[in-house]
Amino acid sequence: MxxxxxxxxxxxxxxxxxxxxxxxxxxxxxxxxxxxxxxxxxxxxxxxxxxxxxxxxxxxxxxxxxxxxxxxxxxxxxxxxxxxxxxxxxxxxxxxENMQILHAGKENGMNVAIIGSGPAGLQAAATLRQKGYGVDIYEKNAKAGGYLTYGIPEYRLPEAIVDYEVQRIVNLGSNIKYNVAVGKDITMDDLKAKYDAVIVAIGASAAKTIPMFEHNICTESAISFLARAKENKGKLDDLPDNVLVIGGGDVAMDVVTTLKKLGVTHVTDMVYEEFSEFKASKKELEGAQKEGVTIVDGYVPTDVRQNKVTFKHRKIDSEMTITADKIILAIGQKVDADGLNIDIQHNEIPFRKVRFHTKDPKVFATGDIVDGDKTVVYAVQKGKEVAEEIDRVLGGQDND
Ligand SMILES: Cc1cc2nc3c(=O)[nH]c(=O)nc-3n(C[C@H](O)[C@H](O)[C@H](O)COP(=O)(O)OP(=O)(O)OC[C@H]3O[C@@H](n4cnc5c(N)ncnc54)[C@H](O)[C@@H]3O)c2cc1C
Ligand code: SF4
The missing domain is CATH 1.10.1060.10 (Alpha-helical ferredoxin)
Structure with a gap:
């Protein structure tokens, strides 16, 4: 080794x-x-x-x-x-060795509210604290981390590591207000009145669906299933023996691998892409295959009746119907900004600002809500950049 x-x-x-x-x-x-x-x-x-x-x-x-x-x-x-x-x-x-690497800057008297404690919100908080801003993070869930806590499975990212990273950001002087959904428990106007700037970092927290599955009682979304698996520490008592998963990205690989690790015998993954065009990383795909997941490439669903789904191959003349006890859709995430009343500016002002500004000069947006379903490291960078943009604007350097 x-x-x-x-x-x-x-x-x-x-x-x-x-x-x-x-x-x-x-x-x-x-x-x-x-x-x-x-x-x-x-x-x-x-x-x-x-x-x-x-x-x-x-x-x-x-x-x-x-x-x-x-x-x-x-x-x-x-x-x-x-x-x-x-x-x-x-x-x-x-x-x-409990090394203390990051330190808060000298307080500058200005305060920023961050909505959402995913990687974008957490990194924005760390950067703002280093620059001396007061930071309150509003999080609708009982724990911080966004998909770090409620999505990525424990076998890839232990909860203890997320807790440790969150604690370091709290130790910098960031204050996290848990179980507060902005737009429901508190309004955007309340935040605007109280803070010098507001960052919306709410990610893409709703599941995408396919119309034919919308009211199907056998279907659950990938993010709902993964959140339940994490919250219940892998002890789900409603898991049947035969699960069909639809989707071929990394989230789908997390679902099928988690199902296998939880003891489900038959896990079949139907994927739109063919193996040569697969979206999931090689590592995640190999991990799923090692667990014994059946992966069938190149098929699209054409019909669903209760727990029976019919698929057609995209290129060859082939059709198959699969009967499963449960169906999980893993076809991506989308934004749910209900009640926040925000409007992200697109292409109206110079590029540097387009990514973070909304129509309200006090309200900024960053992370997956702006950029779509991306990666943690990408959200980290966007968290840093929005903090720098706010510092530029509040520091009086906004000359555009
Ligand atoms: C299952 C899964 C596995 C993934 N695996 C990886 C991986 O291995 N590597 C990788 O790099 N990326 C991975 N990703 C992608 C990555 O997790 C996201 O790109 C990243 O978390 C986006 O960060 P964010 O801060 O923009 O949003 P999120 O992480 O979605 O955080 C948004 C936060 O805002 C909160 N929120 C939402 N609305 C409100 C409101 N109204 N009021 C208060 N709070 C609110 C949410 O509760 C959440 O805590 C994965 C995603 C999923 C779903
Ligand atoms: S690219 Fe980076 S990691 Fe690779 S050899 Fe060069 S310095 Fe080392």
């Missing part, structure tokens, strides 16, 4: 490192790997945290094969450096 030091020793410490350019959060693996080689773990942790307040989470869930590791120079020689693994080692040491 390769040790972290041996893996770090393989790194070429490239000038102008391509791994760094490929990271959406602009983390600099070359710099933190160099620190690891000199056994300076604190220096390595500082480099990771400089750009990512959720570095321990990203070390576990980042699709590195799509980002830093795909760009790694060593990939063309004998395989990419295990950047995620080294980041995990550094952040594990940081936790073990």
């Amino acid at each position: 390769t040790t972290v030091m041996q893996e770090a020793a393989r790194c070429l410490l490239c000038e102008d490192a391509p791994c760094s350019k490929a990271c959406p959060a602009h983390t600099n693996p070359a710099k933190f790997i160099r620190s690891v080689r000199f056994r300076n773990v604190k220096g390595a942790a500082e480099t990771i945290r400089e750009n990512n307040a959720l570095g321990a989470i990203c070390a576990r869930v980042c699709p590195t094969e799509r980002y830093c590791e795909s760009a790694c120079t060593r990939a063309k020689i004998d395989g990419p450096i295990d950047i995620g693994g080294i980041q995990r080692y550094v952040t594990d040491m940081e936790r073990k």
Whole structure:
């Protein structure tokens, strides 16, 4: 087995490192790997945290094969450096030794409300606290983290790691108000009256559906199932023996793998894409196949009667009907901004602002609500950028 030091020793410490350019959060693996080689773990942790307040989470869930590791120079020689693994080692040491890396800035007297405590909201809070802003996060759920807590399965991201990262952001002086749904328990106008700026970071929390499944009593959405599995710590007593899953992305792979880990005997996954065009990462797909999930590619549902679904192949003349005890739809997530009365500006003002401003100059938006179903590291970067934009505007530098 390769040790972290041996893996770090393989790194070429490239000038102008391509791994760094490929990271959406602009983390600099070359710099933190160099620190690891000199056994300076604190220096390595500082480099990771400089750009990512959720570095321990990203070390576990980042699709590195799509980002830093795909760009790694060593990939063309004998395989990419295990950047995620080294980041995990550094952040594990940081936790073990209780290193305090991030610090709150001098209070500047201004306050920001953040709606939503997913990665975008949490990172925005960390960046704003470092700049001296007072931060209150309003979260509709009983726990913080968004899909980190209520989506990504425990076997990939332990709850203890999410709790640890959230606590570090609370320790910076961010205040989280739990069980408060903005638009229902409190209005946007209340927040606008109380704060200098409001960030809407509510993600994409509603499940997409296919009209024929809308009122089907045998059907549940992927995010509802995964949230229940996490909340109940894997003890679901309503699981039948034969489940049909529709969808072929990473969320679908989480569903089928979780079903298998919970002991469901027959898990069949029907996927629109063919294997050559699969959306799920290779790692997640292989994990599902290892668990014994039956994956059938290239089929679209054409009819549903109770628990019987008929599929047609997209390209060849083939039809099949599957009878299952339960159907889970994993075809993506969409925004539910009911009651928030926000309108994100598109293409009306310069690009830099389009991504974060709404029609109300006090209200900003970031994360999956703006960019769609993306990744944790992407939401982290957008959380940082919205905080910087607010600092620019409230700091009086808004000259546009
Ligand atoms: C099952 C699943 C697995 C995933 N796996 C990965 C992975 O392995 N790697 C990866 O990089 N990405 C993964 N993703 C994607 C990633 O989790 C998201 O891109 C990311 O969480 C988006 O962050 P966000 O902060 O914009 O929104 P979210 O994480 O959705 O957080 C939004 C928060 O806002 C809160 N909220 C919503 N409305 C209100 C309201 N009205 N008032 C108060 N609070 C509100 C919600 O409760 C939630 O806490 C996965 C997603 C899912 C669903
Ligand atoms: S691209 Fe690969 S080899 Fe080069 S610095 Fe980054 S991790 Fe090291």
